[in-house]
Amino acid sequence: MDNCIFCKIINKEIPAKIEYEDDEILGFYDISPQAPVHLVFIPKKHIESIATATEEDFQIIGRLLFQIANTAKKLGLDQSGYRIVNNMGKDGGQTVFHLHFHLLGKRSLLWPPG
Template identity: 50%
Template sequence: MDCIFCKIANGLIKVDFLYEDDKVVAFRDINPVAPQHVLIVPKKHIESVMNLQEEDFSLVGHIFKVAQKISNDLGISENGFRIVNNCGTAGGQTVMHIHFHLLGGRDMQWPPG
């Protein structure tokens, strides 16, 4: 298992989780680009959005539910936040395990990249 997010989700690399359940973990990004920058990572290894199977789509909905909870917990839900998923290398994905960035605590600019 060379996937860093699988190692984190399985407890092989110790990280302080902001949230954990049977499907996902959430933790702070080590290279934050916003005052609040949290990664929400499914425990199931799925390489990217393009590798989602029919049975995985409810997991994506669950991730958004977790993002809602975390944004409330961090106090960024009222002013707003951004959820980002990078897909593939040209899309900016650097870890080939699907994950979502929850960004908040500052005004987000557009276009983003």
């Protein structure tokens, strides 16, 4: 996708501080962190949102969640807890229309989120 900021990060057209990368997944630090630890995990395949994902996409979504949990453990977030967030659609707060999950930790997170 030509105008997708996350696709540009995947293609190394825009720099990012990368924490995790493999052939299908990229995990990088958010440029506007909402917690002391705030990473964004994306599939390298452009999928607009969880609502537009196909049945075949759910394998990579499962791998994304597994890798988020592994990264949280690596960063020591599993000791005190963390939050995984996926915003879907305008009313859900989605601003980049490339499927992504936020990993937030190292501070007390309130509920409801706002």
